[in-house]
Amino acid sequence: MYSIEVSNLRKHFPNQNRDVLAGVSFALHARECAALLGPSGCGKTTLLRLLMGLEQPSAGNIHLDPAAAAHVSYVFQEPRLIPWRTSLENVCLPLELRGGRGTATRQEAIDLLARLGLAERTQHFPRELSGGMQMRVALARALITRPKIVLLDEPFAALDERTRFRLQDLLLDLKEQLQLQYLFVTHSIAEAVYLGDRVLLLNRHGQIDADERIEFERRDQALKLSPEFNARVRDFSERFVALESAA
């Protein structure tokens, strides 16, 4: 049983002379996390937006497991916090819009922020937080609805390396603790190999060029120093360069 099944997905924008996605197909098992990798403009973000329903496909099908379909969250490339709301109020927003606003909800949001290391920052406004903290608030906002699938669009791209590594590990922890499945877009080959159970490599024609399973016994920052990790990164780098030069 697949939790996400995409078949022959096409997307054409009226103002462009080619399909952004030209027949993308893949399927992910429940709790199988995937990285979408590829050169700029290959349709990674479009694919994610189609999965979220922010865009409509021109052709093809997206099938989400009915048990998970109503529990999909999305994290944008930038934190996209509401500037006049505190961290806590930002995290509570999805629940407010779904009608929940009790003290239980509030306590749940406080606990979630604490879990993401923001216990002291619940009453701070976005402008008072660093980029990494804002991203964690955005992550908390995505998690407060207890999603089964989280879609992340280059969530760590704008962060410094240390913060990025911390948040990568946090995402791996949350995957285990909350039984999450995530699908994320990244430009970083190392990040794709580190966080993905599968890496889907898209080419410039909007097609999947490679779809590989990544298996490591244990994932932590030390893994990044191991020969097997670096071999996978090198392998993808070579494919990536080949894709770029083919274009």
Place this chain on the structure above:
Amino acid sequence: MKARLQRQLPAWLFLLALLAIWQVSVGQGWVPSFLLPSPREIVDSGIEVWPELWSAALSTFTSICWGLGLSIAIGIALAVAFFAVPLLRRAVLPFCLFFQTVPIISIAPLLVIWFGFGAPTVKASAFIVSLFPILANTLTGLEETDPLLRELFRLYRPTRWQTILKLQIPSAIPFILTGLRIAVGLATVGAIVGEFIAGGGLGSLIDSARTQQRVDLVFCGVLASSLLALLLVLVIDICSRVLLRRRPYARGL
């Protein structure tokens, strides 16, 4: 505090210099006092007619507040209705331009016919001139909501009213406050003009002082009406600070 005093010092010095020149010019007879009474004479007259001046100012202030209050309530409600129902907007908004373009002095007699002499006409006059800036600014604010935040809201599939209440009205607040600031000055003009025609308040006091050639009293009325407008601007500034304390980037109203 010290920095603030330093910033304001030139304005206070300029005011003092102006008053001194004015006082000396009139005192020395360079300017006839029946045309321009000295600041001292104006203050003395103000003290002399203080009870009348205070009660006139209070009456004008009440009318301005009524007019402005109605403008805020009706202006914001209309803007939200126009925003939510585009057909209503296309049908009615062009006619709302009437409120922006009408010279209030030309319809004040009509208001007297409808509402009679006294406060109701004055309130209506203050309302008519101050409605449009609030309506127009609120509408602009509702339309200028950040498209990225609108997309964020789409993720949670809110109702139309949830989006309006939780996103579009809060993001329109700086625009509403700008409109309010413009409206305060206009409501003061509307009230004084209304009082010229319908009687009562500072407008009536200024008008009767004019007929008696009491330029000193005219000055008292003018000063009082301008102080009223300043007081209201101050109140709006305080409201702005409270409402915009969460938006440092929009504070420079």
